[in-house]
Amino acid sequence: MRIHTAATVLSGAVVLSAFVLPGAAQAAEHPGAATDLKAFASESVQPRDALGGTTFKDGVVNNGKDIVLGVTGKKAVPVTFTAFDEEGVAITQAFLWQGTDSSSTDTITGGLESDAYPTCTETPVQGGYSYSCKTVFTIDPAVAFKDGNGTAGTWKLFLGAYDLYANASYDDDVARTKIKRAAKLTANASPEPVRKGRTITVTGKLSRANWTTGKYAGYGTQPVQLQFRKRGSSTYTTLKTVKTSSTGALSTTTKAGSDGYYRFVFAGATTTGSATAPGDFVDVR
Helix, strand or coil: CCEEECCCCCCCCHHHHHHHCCCCCCHHHCCCHHHHHHHHCCCCCCCCCCCCCCEEEEEEEHHHCCEEECCCCCEEEEEEEEEEECCCEEEEEEEEEEECCCCCCCCEEEEEECCCCCEEEEEEECCEEEEEEEEEEEECHHHHCCCCCCCCEEEEEEEEEEECCCCEEEECCCCEEEEEECEEECCEEECCCECCCCEEEEEEEEEEEECCCCEEEECCCCEEEEEEEECCCCCCEEEEEEECCCCCEEEEEEECCCCEEEEEEECCCCCECCEECCCEEECEC
């Protein structure tokens, strides 16, 4: 974790947005958030009489779970963290950003700002003050990611603060999360009914959200499990693993043994969420 203070040029100081922007911009309604973050990377502040000494830890994004987004609808993503300062903190700011170096405009590939400044509860502790903070990022993929699907993947939590003397501090990697494209999966088993021992063909399709087009598109060459649940049981058993075609289509066969449900299950990928098809019942006679 890299912690920076105003002793250096705050080349990635997102905390400046508290003063640069005309009010806190909501990420879901702010398609230029990534551009703003790049603009902040070229800003600098001069330290006053002292150096910023605020430190951050215990950052948690979305309760520790991946952020999986479809093509429509807003998702509220909670963020919590802890801050400490010997003198006290006046204001904190939170961003989610993607890239390799927050100090370079060329290496920031995405940025999202929280809906409002984090709400913090102050507790006096030995040597200073501890702050328990929380905020929310409301993300609308149709707005935030309409320029491309390349933003799916790992994102970092960027936190900044001004102490009571207006000295700035920030940490550009307090926590990490994954923002993924939602997936959908279908399954259809036939014929229905079928004689015991005969061949059952199970077809389906795996698709995932395309944030650029606002539609779902087939997800090719991905491993998918065919599972079976016997009638009266609550447990699915994996029969085999098959791969989707280049267009996301699925087709495989199995032998009919007893009445039950067939489904496909996709475990997910680095940039794509998991998906499970509803079970399709087959009557075996």
